Amino acid sequence: MVTASALDRVAVLERKFGDPFDSANPLGFQEILAVDERGERFAPGERALDEFGMNAELVPYELGGRFTRLDDLIAVGRAVSRRDPGLNAGYLTPSLLASVCVWLAGDDDQRRYVAETLLAGHRLACAYHELEHGNEFTAAEFTARPAGDRLILDGRKEVIADVDRAEALVLFAATGGTQPAQAHSQLLLRGPDLTGARVRSLPRFGTVGLRGVHLGGIAFHAAPVDEDRVLGRLGRGTENTMKAFQLTRIALPAMMTTVVDTALRCTVRHLLGRTLYGKAAIDLPHLKSKLVDVFVTLVAADAFSTSAARSLHVYPGEGALHAATVKYQLPTLLLDAMNQLAMILGAHSYLRAGPTAIFQKLMRDIRAIGVVHISRAACRMTLLPQFPLLARRSWGTEDAADENLFAVGADLPPLEFAKLRVTGNGRDHLFGGLSTGLAALTGDTTPDGRLIRTPAESLATEGRELRAAATALSTSDFGVDAPPSAARIVDRYARLSLAGVCLETWRHNRERSGDWLSAWAVAALTKLAGGRSPGQLPGKVEDRLFTELLDRCAGNIDLGLSGHPVFEA
Ligand SMILES: Cc1cc2nc3c(=O)[nH]c(=O)nc-3n(C[C@H](O)[C@H](O)[C@H](O)COP(=O)(O)OP(=O)(O)OC[C@H]3O[C@@H](n4cnc5c(N)ncnc54)[C@H](O)[C@@H]3O)c2cc1C
Structure with missing residues (x-):
């Protein structure tokens, strides 16, 4: 793409x-x-x-x-x-x-x-986190008090990656102001601001995974810096953060899809070399189905996060929605895939030596995806209040998305930061893929088209149910006290959005990508529609995907959507 x-x-x-x-x-x-x-x-x-x-x-x-x-x-x-x-x-x-x-x-x-x-x-570092406040970054107590043409910094930031060697630091601080939404600013601190008697490095935090990452801290005590260290206008820190992090809440989880690629490749290699009950372990039907299932999930996670990234260029006003959805959905997809692979690898998923040793490291590392840079729960809180407007304005329509959103190799307009918004604009071209994709299937009598229509219709019906449920949400369903039933609506939304992307990704690339993509779309949509396991997939779908997986592993080809060569000598 x-x-x-x-x-x-x-x-x-x-x-x-x-x-x-x-x-x-x-x-x-x-x-x-x-x-x-x-x-x-x-x-x-x-x-x-x-x-x-x-x-x-x-x-x-x-x-x-x-x-x-x-x-x-x-x-x-x-x-x-x-x-x-x-x-x-x-x-x-x-x-x-x-x-x-x-x-x-x-x-x-x-x-x-x-x-x-x-x-x-x-290097740069980015210091938002304070131990006392976790995800609630707007509760930050670190202060930057205006005093003449200076700001006086006081407070500490901890669990900050790379802060020990950063040449410059973006730091989130309380800068006063009467409105809570305008009480904080982002500062850009430069080299000399980070040294001197009033600045102190704090100890490193050890971690379970990502053990090479240095998570340190920094403390300031009545440290003066020039007032021009403020990024943008004073008091706009929260607003600017919510816009800028739309890029990273998509990009960071998206970059982790290849962790599952390696884990899957590692598992295939292990099973290919292993004989159980007199035959190659890779041929055991249950394991074969599980491998295909992970492959399908991996391609879906790739398609979803890549489309969301492209959407930021095409529909920047939808970024607040899609960034939260990706950060909500990708951890589930990727961690579930890793858990499945761990079951397949068995004891070898646990060993710190031998040819599969990389797996346990990847497993530890990828767990961070769910907790770093906003938790799933906080994403849910961002998503829920947007649903009633989306249900009214967008989810019922067949508002076809720009083809460039899904087509491999298509051009994109530049990413315009100025068009990003703090909240969504009530439009949703990823979720919309479900109804536009289904409408485009009308009259498609190809075998693939017929196979895909069945799950797509059932998912579209669910989409209408979701719309009704979202319309009925009340303000008590939003915010930190939201009941668990509200969480189920978000789960359903994320699954249907993913389905919309899968359907449209298939539709816009089926001609050039070959039959494996159709097999993938059937498998992905069937799973999303009813949780049928790959072993129950129609026709030769599972066999086609299994062959594709083995061919790509043997040929050193990426296991995601693009299928480019990897490990080239
Ligand atoms: C490897 C790593 C690298 C990091 N790098 C950086 C960095 O470079 N810069 C930086 O500033 N920080 C960094 N952090 C800090 C990281 O972003 C924080 O750990 C993160 O903000 C979450 O903290 P917490 O889990 O303690 O949050 P808490 O908010 O205390 O979460 C505790 C629990 O409450 C739940 N919860 C939180 N909000 C809600 C809500 N609204 N509704 C319902 N439940 C909720 C959470 O899901 C969680 O289960 C890093 C952390 C790690 C592990």
Whole structure:
């Protein structure tokens, strides 16, 4: 779904990092595991990313970098995560989180400074979190009090990735103001602001996974900085955060799909080499079905997050909705897939040595997806209040989405930060894929079309039920005291949105992608419609997908939607 130029950059990275399963590869799993055991940064991997110029991927093209499209950035980040999610989380993520805030709200000088800092190979960090407040970042107690032409900083930020070596820091602080929504600002602190007697580094936090990521802290005590450190206008920190993090709440989970790719590949390799009851373990029907199920989920997660990223370009006003939906849905999809693979691998999912040892690291690492950078519960709280308007204005319509949202290789308009909104605009072109996709199936008498219509019709019926349920929501269903029944509505919405994306992804790419895509769409929609396991899939669907999976593993092909070569020598 990405540009040729991004695929070229992915290929460069794939060549640079090589085959991670090769034990002689200094950038491979053997070394990644050794470093993880020691809880250290993966220095050879970081050097390779320096040489590649990874920071340029974060800097907008007009400021000298390579960032033009969010789906391209995701594609490049996925090449890193497929080897080591910790390298992504420790090298790329902190600078990404901080820089999007600056691209959105910074003035020309701040944008230029951050672009130059990144292009010179330095790191940024992003300090929102305070131990006392977790997800409730608007409760931040860190203060930046205006005093003449200075701001006086007081407070501490903890569990902050890369803060120990950041050249610059985006920090969220209370800056006063009478309205709660305007009580905070984002600050861009530069090198000299982060040193001196009034600034103190706080100890590192150890973690279960992502053990190479340094989570540190920083404390300020009556530390003066220039008032021009504010990003955008004073008091606009909450608003700007809610806009800027739409990019990252899509991109960060999206980059983790390749963790499941590697885990699935690792599982297939293990089963191919294992004989049970006199035959290859990979041929046991139950395991075969489970592998296909994970493959189907992986492609669906890829399609969903990639479409949401593209939607930010095409329909920026829907970003608040889609970012929360991706951050809500991807953890479930990817963690469920990993749990299934762990069951298949059995004891080998638990071993820290041997050819499957990378699996237990990936399993520990990926768990962060559900808790970092807003929890699922907080996403639910963002989504629910948007539903009544969506039900009235959007969900009942057959408002066809721009084809570029779903078509592989299609062009996209530039991402316009100024068009992002704090809340959704009552439109939803991902969910809408269900009704437009179904309408387009009218008269489609191909075998694929007929197979897909059955689950699509049942999902569309569910969509109408959801619309009625959402219309009946009252204000007591929103907010922190929302009852569990409201949570079920969000689950249903996320599942139907995913179905809309799967249907439209198939429809817009079926001609060029070959028959595996149709088999995938049948399997994905059948599962989403009724929870039928792949073993009960119609016709030869499971066999087709199983063959595709094995061929891709054997041929070193990505297991997601794009199917590009990986591990190139
Ligand atoms: C690997 C890693 C890297 C990190 N990097 C950074 C970084 O670079 N910068 C930074 O600022 N922070 C960073 N953090 C901090 C991280 O973002 C916080 O851990 C996060 O904000 C959540 O904190 P919490 O789980 O303690 O939240 P809490 O809000 O205390 O959550 C506790 C429980 O309450 C639930 N909950 C929260 N809100 C709601 C709600 N509205 N409705 C219902 N239930 C709710 C949660 O789901 C959870 O179950 C990092 C953390 C980790 C683990």
